Amino acid sequence: MDFTVAIDGPAGSGKSTISKIVCSKLGFTHIDTGAMYRAVGLFALNKKIDINDEEKINSILDDIEIKYVEGKIYLNGNDVSGLIRTPEVSAAASKVSSYKLVREKLVYLQQQASKDGKYILDGRDIGYKVLPNANLKVFLTASIDCRAERRFKELPNANLDEIREQIKVRDHNDSTRKESPLKMADDAILVDTTEMTIDEVANKIIELINERMC
Ligand code: DC
Numbered sequence: 001m002d003f004t005v006a007i008d009g010p011a012g013s014g015k016s017t018i019s020k021i022v023c024s025k026l027g028f029t030h031i032d033t034g035a036m037y038r039a040v041g042l043f044a045l046n047k048k049i050d051i052n053d054e055e056k057i058n059s060i061l062d063d064i065e066i067k068y069v070e071g072k073i074y075l076n077g078n079d080v081s082g083l084i085r086t087p088e089v090s091a092a093a094s095k096v097s098s099y100k101l102v103r104e105k106l107v108y109l110q111q112q113a114s115k116d117g118k119y120i121l122d123g124r125d126i127g128y129k130v131l132p133n134a135n136l137k138v139f140l141t142a143s144i145d146c147r148a149e150r151r152f153k154e155l156p157n158a159n160l161d162e163i164r165e166q167i168k169v170r171d172h173n174d175s176t177r178k179e180s181p182l183k184m185a186d187d188a189i190l191v192d193t194t195e196m197t198i199d200e201v202a203n204k205i206i207e208l209i210n211e212r213m214c
Contacts, residue, residue, distance in 0.1 A: 001213075002117060003028075003136075003212075004118075004119050004133075005135065006126035006134040006188070007121070007205075008122070008123060008126050008127050008139050008188065009140035009182075010147065011174070012142065012146075013147060014193050014198065014201060015034075015140055016030075017198060018198065020071070021198065021199075022202050022205050028120050029118065029119050030120050031110060031122075032123075033121055033126065034093065034123055035084060036106045036109065037094075037097040038089050038090070039075045040057075040061075040097075041084075041089050041094075041096050042083055042089050043075055043076075044057060044060070044096060045088060045089065047060065051092045051096055052095065057096055057101075063076075064076065087158070087163075094173050098179055103180055107129060107130050110126075121134075127139070127187075128183060128186075136209055137188035138188060139190050140191050141190065143194045144164060148160060151167065191204060
């Protein structure tokens, strides 16, 4: 039986963490679509390409091969899973993800990769664009302070106030851009995780999946 789950939400809302847990408990495959935008951002930074130059970014898209396999992201055959998690790459990903051709390429890859089987895709546009017919759509959110704290725990050498500001900028860019902004699908279920533990959120989503699978 095929079954797809779309999980959207802002930076730090717990999408990837929760998706991984639910996938390992239920035997689903996770696709972290943000990692794909990060890989494009990393490629541009490595090549010293101005990420604000949309035409230039468009011109390099054919040189980029991205694969997401078993929780690892490969850029032209190299595992870049660790390299994409820096604040520089976060900012570059947020910028390049506003470009139409970048989105067309990655949305196509995401749709192809989740065709047959049981998948959870997490991102910003999954519920209304990548998987409009998903069996379950969830929009995860949390307060800005809570999301900043969560990122801070992952990057303890960073500065909490700076992280909060970076998340605010990303929230603004991701939700106000013209191409597929961060948006809750009309038929998505809103889950505010501010006061919830990771296990509580994962169990809530497992419950929703089980309800829809029956
Ligand atoms: O989920 P993340 O923080 O790793 O995503 C990195 C950036 O990629 C984020 O700022 C917005 C963009 N993104 C997107 O536009 N669409 C998606 N489906 C996933 C991520």
